[in-house]
Amino acid sequence: MSDDVAGNGAQGATGTDAVKAGLARMLKGGVIMDVVNAEQAKIAEDAGACAVMALERIPAEIRKAGGVARMSDPEMIMGIQECVTIPVMAKCRIGHVVEAQVLQALEIDYIDESEVLTPADEASHVDKRQFTVPFVCGATGLGEALRRIAEGAAMIRTKGEAGTGNVVEAVRHMKTITQDVRRVVSATPDERFAIAKEMAAPLELVEWVGHHGRLPVVNFSAGGIATPADAALMMHLGAEGVFVGSGIFMSEDPPARARAIVEATTHWDDPEVVARVSRGLREAMPGIEIGELGEGGLLQTRGW
Amino acid sequence: MSAEGTRRPRVGVLAVQGAVSEHEAALVDVGARTSRVRVPADLDGLDGLVIPGGESTTFGLVAGESGLLDAVRLRVDQGLPVLGTCAGMIMLARGIAGGGPQPLIGGMDIVVRRNAFGRQVHSFEAPVDVSVLGDPPVRGIFIRAPWIEQVGPSVEVLAEHGGHPVAARDATRIVAAFHPELTDDRRLHRLFVEGLGGSAAGTEHEEDTVVGAQ
Numbered sequence: 173m174s175d176d177v178a179g180n181g182a183q184g185a186t187g188t189d190a191v192k193a194g195l196a197r198m199l200k201g202g203v204i205m206d207v208v209n210a211e212q213a214k215i216a217e218d219a220g221a222c223a224v225m226a227l228e229r230i231p232a233e234i235r236k237a238g239g240v241a242r243m244s245d246p247e248m249i250m251g252i253q254e255c256v257t258i259p260v261m262a263k264c265r266i267g268h269v270v271e272a273q274v275l276q277a278l279e280i281d282y283i284d285e286s287e288v289l290t291p292a293d294e295a296s297h298v299d300k301r302q303f304t305v306p307f308v309c310g311a312t313g314l315g316e317a318l319r320r321i322a323e324g325a326a327m328i329r330t331k332g333e334a335g336t337g338n339v340v341e342a343v344r345h346m347k348t349i350t351q352d353v354r355r356v357v358s359a360t361p362d363e364r365f366a367i368a369k370e371m372a373a374p375l376e377l378v379e380w381v382g383h384h385g386r387l388p389v390v391n392f393s394a395g396g397i398a399t400p401a402d403a404a405l406m407m408h409l410g411a412e413g414v415f416v417g418s419g420i421f422m423s424e425d426p427p428a429r430a431r432a433i434v435e436a437t438t439h440w441d442d443p444e445v446v447a448r449v450s451r452g453l454r455e456a457m458p459g460i461e462i463g464e465l466g467e468g469g470l471l472q473t474r475g476w
Numbered sequence: 477m478s479a480e481g482t483r484r485p486r487v488g489v490l491a492v493q494g495a496v497s498e499h500e501a502a503l504v505d506v507g508a509r510t511s512r513v514r515v516p517a518d519l520d521g522l523d524g525l526v527i528p529g530g531e532s533t534t535f536g537l538v539a540g541e542s543g544l545l546d547a548v549r550l551r552v553d554q555g556l557p558v559l560g561t562c563a564g565m566i567m568l569a570r571g572i573a574g575g576g577p578q579p580l581i582g583g584m585d586i587v588v589r590r591n592a593f594g595r596q597v598h599s600f601e602a603p604v605d606v607s608v609l610g611d612p613p614v615r616g617i618f619i620r621a622p623w624i625e626q627v628g629p630s631v632e633v634l635a636e637h638g639g640h641p642v643a644a645r646d647a648t649r650i651v652a653a654f655h656p657e658l659t660d661d662r663r664l665h666r667l668f669v670e671g672l673g674g675s676a677a678g679t680e681h682e683e684d685t686v687v688g689a690q
Binding site for chain 2: 181182183184185186187188190191194195197198199200201202217218219220221222223257258259276279280281282304305306413434435437438439442
């Protein structure tokens with residue numbers, strides 16, 4: 173959380189913490205949808221998405237295809253930027269500084285340093301403080317979230333288990349973060365030293381969480397959300413918004429499902445609305461039981 | 477809901493999507509009670525309304541379908557005071573430069589340009605002199621911000637940045653392209669809430685008149 177990359181644009185100071193974390197605040201209560209081309213991006217925008225995530229293949233396809241998953245073709249990203257007015261995000265590989273620089277050069281609105289792509293560096297994540305464009309990163313617990321924030325992430329999302337259509341891991345990660353926060357809040361000042369050590373997180377960020385009772389940046393949920401009820405469940409568990417990857421465009425009726433998930437995210441605490449929008453959406457994406465993936469098949473264990 | 481002594485105005489925050497809790501915190505700091513507005517019935521009994529930053533296309537679509545947009549438009553046209561920041565300013569404009577199919581609340585005689593300062597990499601913060609707030613300047617946080625391109629005679633420009641109007645007001649509306657709710661500076665929220673006392677009573681009276689006339 174430092175302003176050391178803040179530059180001077182024509183109008184004022186760019187890339188400050190307030191500007192980077194501020195965009196995530198504007199996305200709250202919204203749905204960010206994975207899209208692989210301009211046509212899908214338009215469907216997402218018309219359904220009320222608050223942002224789109226441009227990527228070459230959605231996570232379920234990446235799972236199927238195997239091999240190395242990389243940053244998307246700039247041509248495709250630019251095509252999406254031209255056809256929508258909402259923020260456009262894109263993914264770089266964990267630790268791939270140059271992919272991140274390319275995405276910044278393309279003027280992507282948010283970079284997702286994502287475990288869905290094949291990691292490029294097994295030791296280090298990108299030093300996100302060096303960028304003007306803000307980053308979102310995945311986390312499975314508070315320690316991981318605070319490590320990413322220390323590196324400069326301006327937004328956090330649960331990792332979940334992308335491309336499975338199975339929400340169980342997102343639930344686990346969101347509850348873990350919430351429980352970790354509660355533990356830090358109720359800890360005495362001296363206990364927080366031990367927690368910082370145990371979580372491998374910077375002490376000052378642990379203390380910040382202790383004082384404020386929440387993460388220093390916005391926390392969305394991602395990974396396995398496939399239905400309006402899944403989205404509402406994550407909001408119920410304290411997510412400030414949701415990413416939906418494969419859940420929309422792997423389903424039978426993407427425009428209707430996209431729209432329904434947006435409605436369910438806004439009205440998550442009104443079961444009548446969630447019931448109404450869940451009707452007649454046809455088939456959701458086929459799901460995968462997490463146990464079937466085996467250790468090697470998990471994306472959430474990428475990064476540290 | 478106690479109202480001992482002076483009456484605290486009740487301000488709703490449009491809660492379709494966006495930076496809702498930040499506005500709630502600012503409103504509470506300046507002595508207002510807050511509630512969230514997601515369906516038309518949530519507008520009942522409000523003395524004022526805040527339309528936060530967020531994605532204006534999302535606001536338009538989600539609030540449009542549920543009838544909330546029409547309900548807000550009706551109340552605003554009847555004189556319900558409104559504060560809009562960023563996307564909220566866009567929603568209150570009578571038009572968008574460059575067009576677009578997006579549904580608006582409208583009513584304020586301004587035309588705005590969306591994302592006028594550019595994409596997120598060009599988002600910035602800078603001191604902004606807001607005439608009615610005096611010294612010091614406001615810390616203006618501009619996030620994919622709009623600016624105002626045309627201003628009608630009923631509208632007073634309150635601030636400019638880079639030669640473009642970025643804050644304005646008319647009889648019942650205050651709009652800003654930047655985000656005071658992301659800072660600790662409560663002057664704009666105080667200006668809005670302090671203006672509610674008289675107009676809140678006026679709104680109730682006006683509604684009575686409308687009912688009587690029908």
